[in-house]
Amino acid sequence: MSRFPLVEDRDGQTVVRIPLTRGLGLTPLQTVFAFLGLVGLFALPFLAGLVGLSWERLFRGILFGLAAVGLNLLLRHTELVSFGHAAFFGGGAYGVAVLAAHYNVSEGLLLLLGAVIVGTTLAVVIGYFVAGYVDIYFALLTLAFNQVLFATVFRSGFFNYNDGLQVRIGGDRPTLFFLEWTTLGYDLVLYYTTIVLMLVMLLAMWKLINSPFGRALDAIGQDRTRARFIGIPVEKYVWLSFTISGLYGAFAGGVYALLRLHVQPEPTLYVFVSGEILFMAILGGFTTLVGPLIGGIILVYLLEAARFWVEYYHALTGLVLLAIVFFMPKGIVGSLPDFNAWVAGRVREPGRLQEDVRSATAAVREGVDRATTTVRIIVFGVK
Structure with missing residues (x-):
């Protein structure tokens, strides 16, 4: 008998869960991955350089990935696609810049609080107008609001047009915890403070999506009309999830x-940033909690490092997205359980590996034939 509780998962299978906090339990494999992930996060500034990676670049990936975690609340549970989430990312960034440049606020935590207030206020206002729409209308409205905000900032002298604003007071960087730091010390303190707050936010998101509110969002995503008939205030819940x-x-x-x-x-604030945030959620796996975070790290590093590998580096990211959509539709993290099951099945039955190879070969050949036929039709007008 296991000393840990046996729990039935969504697929009806009984699995061992190691309790971490009330209501939160992980399988042994998930616990190992979580432990390695935590060690990797806290050791990142010291380990990244050993393998030739820039930890500041990975830090930026974590930030964009956290924005994708927020977007995923809409994408996964209400099944709404937003093309305007750069508005909140940029709103938070400009909230910091305006407070520092125009009002001489020098404490980093106060600047961060101002960023959250500004970005969340934007979400409240925009969410009020878009919560009642679905599908392409919702996506286009969020895109339109994002573009309006971008154009306003781009053309405004208050925001210093396209040159932007410095987050410096008298030429010095902000303080953190009301203390002045060296350049490396500032980056490290900011990083570790962010990681701790991010872990709290991930736990809060997990609690949210597994609460009655999260179940109501799932019902809204499956069928708005039915959700409305059973008494769920659909627009109110969508508005609230959009704000979060x-x-x-x-x-x-x-x-x-x-x-x-x-x-x-x-x-x-540029609209392509919204597309990248959405890409991150799909890349990492929008059916999981941490998938968008992993997708953010991978995509930001790919976008910034690929320019040194190939000339047309944007095409490389497009190919990566195509590969994910066709071969890993659940994303990288979302596909791990399927990959584990596949490996276990091939270990038990090695002969099935040959069948997989033949199936993959046939699928590739069929794809090439379709592509060839399409080119012939476009170029020559015949099959």
């Missing part, structure tokens, strides 16, 4: 501004 998702983006944008110490509209 914006809060996560605002926090990430605020930390980004404190890290970069300079905020411009294109890296924070």
Whole structure:
């Protein structure tokens, strides 16, 4: 008998769960991954350089990934696709920059609080107008609001146009915990403070999606009409979830501004940033909690490092997205259970591996034939 409780998962299988906190239990394999992930996060500034990686670049990936975690609340549970979440990331970043540049606020935690207030307020206002829409209308409305905000900042002298604003007071970086730090000390304190707060936010998100409120969002995503008939205030719940998702983006944008110490509209508010945040959720696995976070780390590093590998580095990211959609539709983290089951099945039955190879070969050949036929039709007008 196991000393840990046996719990029935969503697939009806009985699995061992190691309790971490009330209501939160992980399988032994998930516990190992969680432990390794925590060790990796806290050791990142010291280990990244040993393998030739830039930990500051990975830090930026974590921030964008946290914004994608917020977006995933909409994508996974209400099944709404937002093309405007850069508005909250950029709103948080500009909240920090405006307070520092125009009002001389010098304490980093106060700047971060201001970022969360600004970004969340934007989410409240935008969410009020879009909560009643679905599908393409919701996506286009969020895109429109994002573009309006970008154009306003881009053309405004208050935000210093496209040159942006410095997050410095008298030429000095902000303080953290009301203390002045060296350049390395500032980055490390900011990083570890962010990691601790991020873990709290991930736990809060887990609690949220497994609460009655989270179940109501699932019902809304499955069928709005039925959810409305059973008494769920659909627009109110969508509005609230939209606001929460914006809060996560605002926090990430605020930390980004404190890290970069300079905020411009294109890296924070441009519509393509919204697309990248959505890409991160899909890349890591929008059916999981930490998948978007992993997707953010991978995509930011890929976007910034690929330019040194190939000339057309944006095409490389497009190919990665195509590969994920076609071969790993659940994303990287979401596909791990399927991969584990596949490996276990091939260990028990090695002969099935040959069948997989033949099936994969046939699928590739069929794809090539379709592509060839399409090219012939486009170029020559015949099959």
